[in-house]
Amino acid sequence: MDGADIMFPHLGITISHLPKGITIGGFTIAFYGIIIALGMVGGLLLARWQAKRTGQDPEIYMDYAIWGIIFAIIGARLYYVAFSWDTYKDNLWQIFNTRGGGMALYGGVIAAVITAIVYCRKKHYKFALFADTAVPGLILGQIIGRYGNFMNREAFGEYTDSLFAMRLKVGDVTSSNITTTMRQHIITENGTRYIQVHPTFLYESLWNVVVLIVMLVYTKRKKFDGEIFLIYLIGYGIGRTWIEGLRTDQLQIGSTGIAVSQVLSAVLAVGGIAYWIYRRVRLKKGGVSENEAEKD
DSSP states (O other): OOOOEETTTTTTTESOOOOOOEEEEEEEEEHHHHOOOOOHHHHHHHHHHHHTTTTOOTTHHHHHHHHHHHHHHHHHHHHHHTTHHHHHHHHHGGGGGGGGOOOOHHHHHHHHHHHHHHHHHHHHHHHHHHHHHHHHHHHHHHHHHHHHHHHTTTOOOOBBOOOOOOOEEGGGGGGGGOOOOHHHHHHEEEEEEEEEEEHHHEEEEHHHHHHHHHHHGGGGOOOTOOOOOOOHHHHHHHHHHHHHHTTTSSOOOOTEEEEOHHHHHHHHHHHHHHHHHHHHHHHSSSSSHHHHHHTT
């Protein structure tokens, strides 16, 4: 008899059967795609709610979403391909085979931000205010989207025997993501072999919930437009810097062994802190008004 699909042994949680998708009429729909779509819808609804509570027109964010989602998907794919070039350089057509996997969250975020900058310029809308309003929706989408990684049995960390340790069937996991340490600690239960790892998807999701709560609570207390966006850069950057270090499926800078998303996260966090301090100091000096500071 086959063992459970996923277990959290120290929490007493066992998931006996968890498919990666559903098949309708011979066509398989991955739960990953469904969850990502739900994340996008949830994020858009939250952005519209933020717009209403801050006296803005929610339709501005609805209009942006059409372009933002399209370019975010393209950006997520290009980012992944760029840092996995050896996989695609000899078969360029595989770049377009998104069903084979390979999307990077940071690529999507970068593309969405660039799209927002262009959109705001075209609509003569203040980007800092737009970013403050939209970014809670962005991180909600990330919170939901990480459970797509859970369904795919990916985005996990190294071997652990901690409280949140997660067991995955060896056969359900991409072999290249199984490290030597994991293989040395393979557990066999009911004839099924498991690796036991850090559920980094869960760590990131829970961390992002805290960041989201901080942003929502602080919205009415912010001192300048753009401050909520800085909270996102700092909060998410700090969390991702730590969590990315645990993962075994990192996109790396060439053959350096350095995780590109870990470096980017650290840069965003440090840059966000530095700019936040700069803006706060300028406002406290009293020699410049908040509106004047916004023109920087």
